[in-house]
Amino acid sequence: MLIQLTDQPIDVAAVLQAAQADGAGAVNAFIGTIRNQSTGRRVVRLHYEAYDQMALHQLRRVAEQAVEKWPMLQQVAVVHRKGTLEIGDVAVVVAVSTPHRAESFAACQFIIDTLKQVVPIWKKEEYEDGSVWVAAHP
């Protein structure tokens, strides 16, 4: 299992490599990148901030939940970026391997969906005319 927070650019190929296993024929990977717009506003860059110790603990817990739900999961790798990111930069990579492919899609989607709900990481979107902490207000 590879669970990591980093303020350096994510080496996507290395994360995929970490998710591979000789007994697993299927790797599914989700790569979240910075879009040039959000709810119609033009995004200039983003700032990510994490409560590191809790984020790592919760990431590991999400990965363990995935293994409980899909016991055939062979490898799980989750790497999340922190700091200032520009358009096109990779913010998060989730990669899992399973012997058969359907479970790889389901498990990877579960991990990214749950990550977005429970892991204490916050992003502030910077526009040309201001900035907003995403989802902070109703």
Added chain:
Amino acid sequence: MLIQLTDQPIDVAAVLQAAQADGAGAVNAFIGTIRNQSTGRRVVRLHYEAYDQMALHQLRRVAEQAVEKWPMLQQVAVVHRKGTLEIGDVAVVVAVSTPHRAESFAACQFIIDTLKQVVPIWKKEEYEDGSVWVAAHP
């Protein structure tokens, strides 16, 4: 759109790169690798063979069907390997990008599922004591 058959090792990072788009925050990728076993038998290596012209035509059609079903798809990349592959080698990479993540999972899964049904590519599994064209016989 990147649609390719190759007898050279697949550069997974390059395929993912081809699937990225500045307007798309989500990339989903499926990577099929060679397992060390199949239906309980120990696999030594695999041989892939393709009807190139039809395979490329059908791959392009599958990608176009995905774009029809998910018009928000921004990029599609599918690269399939041919020739002799060893355990752990990458046989196929499918990568798609969308503005939001749920569609990236659904579209990527549709493409690999449909590819396996319609694209004229065949694999022969080699064991220590023989070999079999996969799925050829009931």
Added chain:
Amino acid sequence: MNLSIALFGITREIVGSSVLQLDVPEGQSVDGLLTQLRQHYPALGQLSSLAVAVNNEYAEPTDRLHERDDVALIPPVSGG
């Protein structure tokens, strides 16, 4: 008319060649071609499925074949 039929995977091994030259009636149906081939090569009848591709598309049993068509036998695919 003379048809060149491209063969792959297990059909190539059954026939022992990657191209089969065959003399068939003008406008032969796909179904008729398959029947003729299964008579010559009974092992083709043992496959899980056997389709015919014409010009890179899967053909229907009733489709008619023409001399300039790109014809291929498609045994069960197993890509990915």
Added chain:
Amino acid sequence: MNLSIALFGITREIVGSSVLQLDVPEGQSVDGLLTQLRQHYPALGQLSSLAVAVNNEYAEPTDRLHERDDVALIPPVSGG
């Protein structure tokens, strides 16, 4: 007892510091802490949600806080 509360994102900006030192009754409940904080910093009441983390876990409103706990405010998360 004295609590150190770690602050992130918008709560850090509202309070103006990444750690808040607070004097609270021994065994203060999570709910009581939130009420106290919202009185001092009304902008916290405007957030979509506000959770309290104790020792890296999300706490329940009735959980009691202790001086050695790692306590943090968790405004709406937005990772990924």
